[in-house]
Amino acid sequence: MTLRAFHDSARKLLDPVVYDYVAGGAGEERALNDNEQAFDRYALLPRVLSGDGARDTAVDLPGARRAAPVIVAPTAFHRLVHRDGERATARAAAAEGAVLVTGVAATAPVHEVVAAAHEANPEAAVWFQLYPHPRREVTVALVRRAEEAGCAALVVTVDSPVFGRRTRDLRNGFSDLPAGFAAENMRGLPGSGPDALTDIPMSASVRWSDFAAVVRSTPLPVLIKGVLHPDDARLAVEHGAAGVIVSNHGGRQCDVVPAAVDCLPAVCGAVAGRVPVLLDGGIRRGGDVAVALALGASAVGVGRPVVWGLAVDGEAGVRRVLGSLRDEYDHTLALCGGRRNSDLTVGMVVLRGGTW
Template sequence: MSLGAPAPVCVGDYEERAREALDPNAWAYFAGGAADERTLRANREAWNALWLQPRVLRPLAHGHTRVELLGRTLAHPLLLAPVAYQRMAHPQGELGSALAASAQGAGLVLSTQSSTPMEEVARAVRDDTQRGPLWFQIYLQGDRGFDLALMRRAEAAGFEALVLTVDAPVHGARDRERRAGFRLPADVSAVHLHGAPPLPHGGELCGGLLQAATQWDDVAWLRGVTRLPLLLKGVLHADDARLALAQGVDGLIVSNHGGRTLDTALPTAWALPRIADAVGGAVPLLVDGGIRRGTDVLKAVALGARAVLIGRPYVLALAVAGAQGVAHALRLLRDELEIAMALAGCATLADARRELLFERPGSLLGAP
C-alpha cells in the first residue's frame, strides 16, 4: 500500500492502515501483547496521564533536538527498537527499516531474531555519515561459544553497541497469537539463530527452559569479552538498575517489552523516574513502550531519558508503506517533538526537566 491520499498525519494512522495490510497471523504477532494486554494498554495510558505545564516567552532562537549518547551527537532522540521477523510485515524487512532510520538520522537496534542478516543491514547504512547509532540486540542462547561468535559477527559488521535483553527468559502468554494460531511463514526465520544450541528441557519451572536463562554472571561475562558499549534492555526495578551499574554497563533501557512478556508489569513511564533517581546520571537511560507522540518523547526526556525507542509504530508503518512509511513515521514524531518543545518553552532537550510536568498534590509523577 502506498502512502496515497490523504497521507497519514500521525503514527496512529499507520496502525489503522496496518490492520488492513497485514494478514491476521502477522497482525496478532506485531500488534498483540501478553495475556489480557493490560500492560500493553497501560504503557500508552501512562504517557497520556502526564500533563505538561509549559513556560511562555522563553528564548527559543537557535533551538535544536540534538542529544549526546555514548560519545555521539544525535540529531534527535529517536531510535528504532529491536523487532523480530520484520520480513513478515513487508518484503523489505529490516533492510527497509535500516534505510529509513539512516535517512532520518535515527538510531537502529537490530534484533537477534532479525529475518535479514546483520551484515546485509550494516553494509547498507554503516557508511552514511548522517545516520544514527547502529546497535545489535542480543538474546544469550545459553552456549557461550555460540553467543561469542554471534557477538563477534556484530563487531565485525560494524555495530557500535550491544543491547542485552534481560526481561524475557521465556515468552509471555500471548493469547492473541494463540487464538490466531500464529506460526512463522515458511520464508521467514531468525537467520542469526540457525545452528543455535537446542533448548534445554527437564525441570519443573517452564519445562526446564530457565536452565539457560541469563543471569548477572552472564552480564559480567559479556562485559568482559566485548569492546563495545553494553546496554541492558528490560529494566523496571531500581535495585536492578543499581546492580547493572555495579556490572559496569554503559546504559539502561527502561522497558517492559512492549507489554509482550509479563502482563500487569508496570508502565515504563512510571518506572523511568524511579530508575533515573537510582542511577543519578551515572549512565544514560533510554525508554520504550507506548510512545506514539512527540509530546511523549518530551515527557520521557523530562523524566530522565536521554532518548526513546519506538517499536510497533515503525513496524506497522513498514507494513503499510515499506521504508517510505518508516521514514515518514520518524519524521512525524520528530516534527511533533519540535512543536512540543517550542510550545512548552524548551529551546533544547536540556530544558526538559521534571518541572515541565504537572504533578498532582500528594502523588508521584507517573503513578496513579
Template sequence: MSAGLAPCTVLAELHEKARAVLDPVHYDYYAGGVGDEVVLGENEAAFRRLALLPRVLRGRATRDLGVDLPGGRLDLPVLIAPTAFHRLAHPVGEPATARAAAAARTVLVSGMASTVAIGDVVAAARSVDADASVWFQLYLQPDEDVTECLVRRAERAGCTALVVTADSPVFGRHRRDARHGFHDLPAGLAAENMRDLPGAPPGGLRDIEMSPAVSWAHLDRLRELTSLPLWLKGVLHPRDAVLAVERGVAGIVVSNHGGRQSDLAPAAIEALPAVVDAVAGRVPVVLDGGVRSGGDVAVALALGAAAVGVGRPVLWGLAADGEAGVAKVLDVLRDEFDHALALCGGRDPADLTRDMVVSRGAGVIARCG
C-alpha cells in the same frame, strides 16, 4: 513518499493503513501482548495521565533536538527499538528500516530475531550514511559459546553498541498467537542471525533460547568479551539499575518489553523516574514503551530519559509503505517533538525538566507553588 501512501499527520493513521494490508495473523503478532494485555494498554494510557507545564518568554528562536549516547549520536531523541521479523511486515524487511533510520540520522537497534542477517542490515544503513550507527539487540544465551558467536558477528558487521534484553527468562504467553496457531515463520523466512551457530548443522538454524538460569554472571562474561558499549534493556526495578551500573553498562533501557512479557509489570513511563533517580546521572537512561507521539517523547525526557525507543509505530510504517513509511514515522515524531519543545519554551532536550510534569486532575496550582 510513494503515491501509495497519502500524507498523514498522526501515527494512528499509519497504524490503520498497516492493519488493512497485514495478514491478520501477523498483525496480531505485532500488536498483541501477554495475558489479558493489561500492560500493553497501560503503556499508552499512562502517558495520557501526564501533562507538561510550559515555560514562557524564554527567547528560543531555534531548537537543537540531537543527543549523544554511548554508541552513536541521534539527530532527534528517538531511536528505533528492537523488534522481530520485519519481513512479515514488508518484503524488504530490516534493510528498509535501517535505511530510513540512517536517513533520519538516528539509531536502529537491530533485533537478534531479524529476518535479515546483521551484516546486511548494517550495510543497508551505511549505503545511506557511511557513519550510520546500528546497535545489535542480544538475548543472553545459556550456551555462552552461542552468545560469543553472536557478539563477534555484530562486531564484524560494524555495530556500535550491544543492547542486552534481560526481561525474558521465559517466553511470554500470547493468547492471540495461540488462537491463530502462529508458532513458526512462513516458509522462506527465518531468524537469519541464528544460522551456523555452535550446535547447529551447516547452514542450519539454532533456536533463540530463553532461560531462567541466565544471570548477572552471564552479563559479566559478556562485558569481558567485547569493548562495545553495553546497554541493559528491560530494567524496571531501581536496584537492578544500580547493579547494572556497577557492572559497567553504558546505559539503561527502562522497558516492559512492550507489554509482551509480564502482565503484572507497571507501565514503562511509571517506572522511569525511580530508575533515573537510582542511576543518578552515571549512565543515560532510555525509555521504551508506549510512545505514540512527539508529545510523549517530551514527557519522557522531562522525567529524565535521554531518549526514547519506538517499536510498533515503526512496524506500522514499514507495513504501510516500506522505507518511506518508516521515514514518515520518524518525520512525524521529529515534527511533533520539536513543536512540543517550542511550546514548553525549550531550546534543546535538556530544557525539559521533571518539575514540568504534572498528573492530570491532581492540582497544577499546588504543584507550581
C-alpha cells in the same frame, strides 16, 4: 498521516495473524494498553520567554553521537510485513539520523542491515540486540558477528526468562515463521551446522554474571534492556552497563507489570546520571517524547509504529513515522520554552487532574 492512521492502514493490509503477532501482548494485554494510556496521566507545565528560534534536539548515546532522541527499538521479523524488511527500516532510520536496534529476531542478517544503513548515511549507528545464551560460546559468536558487521553498541535484553504467553498468538496458532523466513542471525552458530538455525534463547538460568561476561567480551558499549526496578538499574551500572533501557517488552512478557513510563523516574534516580537511561514502550506522539525526556530519559525507543509505517509504505513509511515524531517533539519543545532536550525537567511534569 498520524501514527494512528499508519496503524489503521497497516491493520487493513496485513494478514490478521501477522497483525495480531505485532500488535498483541501477554495475558489480557493490560501492560500493553497501559504503556500508551499512562502518557495520558502526565502533562507538561511550559516555561515562557525562554526559547529560541533554533532548537538542538540531538543527543549523545553510546556509540552514537548527535543522534535523534527517538531510536528504533528492536522488533522482530520485519519481512513479515514488507518484502524489504529490516534493510528498508535501516535505510529509513539512517536517513532520519535515528539509531536502529536490530537483533537476533531479524529476518535479515546483521551485516546486511548495517550495510543498508551505511548506504543511506555513512555515519549511521546500528545497535545489535541479543539475549544471553545458556551456552556462552553462542553469545560470544553473536557478539563477534555484531562487531564484524560494524555495530556501534550491543543491547542485552534481560526481561525474558521464559516466553510470554501471548493470547492472540496462542489463539491463532502462531508459533513458527512461514516458509522462507528465518531469524537469520541465529544461523550457523556454534553447536549447529553451517546453515542450521539455533533457537532464540529464553533461559531462567541467566544471571548478572552472564551480563557482566558480555560486557567483558567486547570493546563495544553494552546497554541493558528490560529494567523496571531501580535496584536492578543500580546493579546494571555496577556490572558495566553503558546504558539502561526502561522497558516492559512492549507488554509482551508479563501482564502484571506497570507501564514503562511510570517506572522511569525511579530508575533515573537510581542511575543518578552515571549512564544514559532510555525509555521503550507506549510512545505514540511527540508530546510523549517530551514527557519521557522531562522525566529523565535521554532518548526513547519506538517499535510498533515503525512496523506499521514499514507495512504501509516500506522505507518511506518508516521515514514518515520517525519524521512525524521528530517534528512533533521539536514543536512541543518550542511550546514548552525549550532550546535543547535538557530544558525539559521533572519539575515541569504534572499529573492531569491532580493538584499542582
